[in-house]
Amino acid sequence: MGFDSTVLQSLVAADLIAAKTYSLYIGQGFDRAGGAVNGSNTFGGYDSGRFTGSVHQYSMNTARLNPLTVRVKDIYITDSKDVNSNVSLFDTAKFPSMKSTPNVFEAELTTDQYPLSLPYEITQNFMTHLGAEKDNYWGDNSLKLKNGFSGTLSIVLEDGFIVTIPAEVLVNASNITPIQDREEGSNAPFYLSAAFLGQVYVMADFEAQQFYLAEAVQKNNAVMPVTFCPRSTPQAYQRPKQSAWVSQGLIGAVIGGVLGGAGVAICVWCFVLGCRRRRAEKKEERDMEKAKQAKFTQMEIEEFDAPPKTSTPFFPWKHRLANS
Numbered sequence: 329m330g331f332d333s334t335v336l337q338s339l340v341a342a343d344l345i346a347a348k349t350y351s352l353y354i355g356q357g358f359d360r361a362g363g364a365v366n367g368s369n370t371f372g373g374y375d376s377g378r379f380t381g382s383v384h385q386y387s388m389n390t391a392r393l394n395p396l397t398v399r400v401k402d403i404y405i406t407d408s409k410d411v412n413s414n415v416s417l418f419d420t421a422k423f424p425s426m427k428s429t430p431n432v433f434e435a436e437l438t439t440d441q442y443p444l445s446l447p448y449e450i451t452q453n454f455m456t457h458l459g460a461e462k463d464n465y466w467g468d469n470s471l472k473l474k475n476g477f478s479g480t481l482s483i484v485l486e487d488g489f490i491v492t493i494p495a496e497v498l499v500n501a502s503n504i505t506p507i508q509d510r511e512e513g514s515n516a517p518f519y520l521s522a523a524f525l526g527q528v529y530v531m532a533d534f535e536a537q538q539f540y541l542a543e544a545v546q547k548n549n550a551v552m553p554v555t556f557c558p559r560s561t562p563q564a565y566q567r568p569k570q571s572a573w574v575s576q577g578l579i580g581a582v583i584g585g586v587l588g589g590a591g592v593a594i595c596v597w598c599f600v601l602g603c604r605r606r607r608a609e610k611k612e613e614r615d616m617e618k619a620k621q622a623k624f625t626q627m628e629i630e631e632f633d634a635p636p637k638t639s640t641p642f643f644p645w646k647h648r649l650a651n652s
Contacts, residue, residue: 331395331534336371345372348534349556353378353544354439354525360466360500365526365546370553376565377552379529379542383562384489388537389434396437396532396539398520399486403450405457407479408495414482417453425452432486435518437525443470443508445519451510462509465502473503481507483524489541491527531562 329336329350336348351374355367368375388395404416420426426449433447446454454460455471463472477499482492499505506523510516531540535558542564552565 329532329534331390333534336534339371346555347372347558349373349532349558350534351375351378351529351531351556351562352439352525353529353546354522356497356526356546358442358522358526360442360502360504360506368551370556373553373556374529374531374562375548375552376554376563377548377550378545379562380545380564381543382489383531383540383542383564384485384487385538385540385561386487388532388534388539390537392436394436394438394517395537396530397434398437398541399432399434400483400518400520401432401486402484403446403481404484405454405479405481407477409478415457417450417457423453423456425456433518435520437530438519438521439525440521441468441508441519442466442522443468443506444521444523445508445510445516447518448510448512448514451507454505454507458505460505460507463504465504469509471505471507471509473499473505476503483520485541491524491541491543493523493527497523497526531556533558533560535559 329352333348333350336345336350339345340348349372351368351370353367353375356365357367358364368378386396386398389397402416402418404414406415407413415422417423418430420429430447430449435446451471458477459474460471461474463470465472478495479498480492480495481498482490484490493506497506508519526546527544528541529544531542533539533556538559540562542562554562556562
């Protein structure tokens with residue numbers, strides 16, 4: 329990627345992207361970085377869900393072969409056991425071997441190597457403070473600590489943007505660091521390389537000769553591509569603002585409570601109606617039973633007229649007996 333990128337030129341000529349813009353998150357797909365995290369390339373746009381916080385703008389240095397350069401004004405180390413124990417590698421009081429405070433230095437962003445290449449004095453201060461020594465286990469002259477360390481290293485750019493390299497990246501399981509050894513008289517460029525880029529999202533506008541850095545969201549399942557027009561400032565995705573009722577799920581709780589209460593009320597009402605119906609049926613049965621008993625009682629006490637009396641009793645058998 330660059331001013332003369334044939335990839336970008338071809339995409340623009342084919343009208344597949346709006347302009348020669350490009351965004352990169354390199355990820356952390358390295359064994360020494362504490363685990364694999366996928367990176368992403370976006371041509372003609374940026375992934376608004378891949379970065380967060382303020383976006384910092386920088387001008388490309390067209391005098392360099394690599395125009396993506398930033399100026400570093402401070403680097404400090406923080407021990408996890410004491411978050412207030414920031415030790416600046418630029419501090420002459422802490423490192424008296426330095427006769428004066430180091431100047432702000434310009435460093436290139438590059439994906440060509442993993443370890444950072446810092447000025448000689450800064451590298452020596454790092455080695456002194458953490459007890460690092462030369463090592464070439466990975467073939468890139470990365471420094472190795474004699475003992476483990478669980479702190480972080482923060483790089484402060486000239487505009488105040490702070491990029492922090494976490495503990496698992498600063499020192500891996502083999503005590504290898506992402507800081508490269510440097511010879512005292514070396515004229516090689518200073519590099520903020522893959523270990524640095526694993527913490528930031530880069531958005532380059534080659535038409536306006538500007539690029540942007542922001543804190544990377546290293547793991548994001550959703551891809552949110554946005555067209556990156558020249559001379560426009562990228563904006564991170566903003567979640568819709570929600571009231572406390574929505575964010576805490578209180579609306580659902582209220583609705584559930586109302587529906588649940590209504591259901592309970594209906595059940596209670598049905599139970600009451602059932603009880604009333606049962607009482608009415610029992611009352612009706614009792615009334616019918618009472619009515620039947622009253623009818624039978626009336627029939628038992630009812631008086632009947634006696635049969636009429638005759639002058640001669642009718643005994644037929646007596647007449648048959650007399651005739652015989």
